[in-house]
Amino acid sequence: MYPEDRKYSKDHEWAKLEGNIAIIGITYHAQEELGDIVHIDLPEVGKEVKQNEVLAVVESVKSASDVYSPLSGKVVEVNENLKTKPELINEDPYNAGWIVKLELSDPKEYESLLSAEEYKKLIGE
Amino acid sequence: MAKKLFLEDEHVKYGAKFFEFSGWWMPLEYSGTINEHLTVRNHVGIFDISHMGRILLKGKGAKDLVQYITTNDVNNLYPGKAQYSLVLNPTGTIKDDIIVYKIDEEEFLMVVNAINTQKILDWLNIHNKFGVNILDITTDTTLLAIQGPASEKTLEDYFNLNLKNLKYYHFQKNHIIISRTGYTGEDGFEIISDLDTGRKIFKDLVENKKVLPCGLGARNTLRIEMGYPLYGHEIDENTTPWEANLGWVVKINKGDFIGKDALIEKKNKKEKFLKGFIMLENGIPRDSYEVYLGEEKIGYITSGTFSPILKTGIGMLYTTKDIENEIFIKIREKFLKAKIEKPPFIKNTSIKKGEK
Secondary structure (H helix, E strand, O other), X not given: OOOXXXXXXXXXXXXXXXXXXXXXXXXXXXXXXXXXXXXXXXXXXXXEEOOOOEEEEEXXXXXXXXXXXXOOEEEEEEOOHHHHOOOHHHHOOOOOOOOEEEEEOOHHHHHHOEOHHHHHHHOOO | OOEEOOOHHHHHHOOOEEEEEOOEEEEEEOOOHHHHHHHHHHOOEEEEOOOOEXXXXXXXXXXXXXXXXXXXXXXXXXXXXXXXXXXXOOOOOEEEEEEEEEEEOOEEEEEEOHXXXXXXXXXXXXXXXXXXXXXXXXXXXXXXXXXXXXXXXXXXXXXXXXXXXXXXXXXXXXXXXXXXXXXXXXXXEEEEEEHHHHHHHHHHHHHOOOOEEOOHHHHXXXXXXXXXXXXXXXXXXXXXXXXXXXXXHOOOXXXXXXXXXXXXXXXXXXXXXXXXXXXXXXXXXXXXXXXXEOOEEEEEEEEEEEEOOXXXXXXXXXXXOOOOOXXXXXXXXXXXXXXXXXXXXXXXXXXXXXXX
């Protein structure tokens, strides 16, 4: 449920590095807690975000939840498929359900994130 | 601390996620709200709604007390018939919306909203000049709702009963009460029984009859698709029946009842208008979001959700103007287009239409 090829934030996002680009999504645990996801507000490509700032909003049937950026950087791509199929986040949170790609402005921040092991401890699994 | 359902261990067994609602620790969803919603629209699901208050009124004056405290006409009831009704304040605003069951000439049952159970009990006791025996049987019984187009066949098979002749808003009573009622817009039944029988019915239906356990999440999306009001949202103590489009439950000529004079006075004086709406742009409307006509703020949402059937946002709202226009819903600083539309948003469901 928590792949080891990426890192995790305390706010239940994951980040996977590809060079200086980080792919960002929410964790299996987060989508489980939210329930059926029916809408997502994605950021504009080109938007600059700082670590822990709101990056997107995911809406389940029951509530709207902020997605915080686990890293600082510029949005270089958003997952357009989520506009018509937000349920991809429930079905495949680590692959097809990715949310944005960030060009990192401070790659050192990545080290401050949690390992899969640490994240599992955080959520009590 | 939130009260627990008698069947909580069953809900845990079937994987319920819980949340606090009206002072009770309630199942929100089991297999997912959308799956549960679609199963009720297409097949059959079961809800444990034992949090709702059940109050028995016994004695010669029972009918007079119900007649005095509610807006509908109890003279239209006969044993085995139920009716939707309202309890009002003397100012004509709504204390609760309820269902009244006539069991016999001297025995009536009221099913009230969980959040209002104590309030209605107190209200009944204050106005009990008729010597009625008032009994709160909420925690001595269970209330299960079996809803969906396959509910009739499922219960006929299970109870070995003929339910075809049981009309909408009618009930059978032997050791349990089975009424053809519900709040989902689908054909369905509600069963009131003692605790052990309730457990047996729930277990048997879920395990052997494959009836899907459903939580309050789906109950909410189902009732919003039908435009049914919910206490604390579309109706409350600041709202008259006229404003909530519930004038059809008020029988103004039935005789004296609490709130009658105020209702007559307020009949053509609506301060707000209850409307249904459907989103024309992507976005999920939710309770208390602001509503705009052009740049003017004209109201707020009382219930909003994603409709699993229409696959768009729907809801209800109060406005200060009797509008029929295109409106805007403010969702996180964006103004998204919606249009006023009269509920139900879903037509041609399996509900057995008839008198209410």
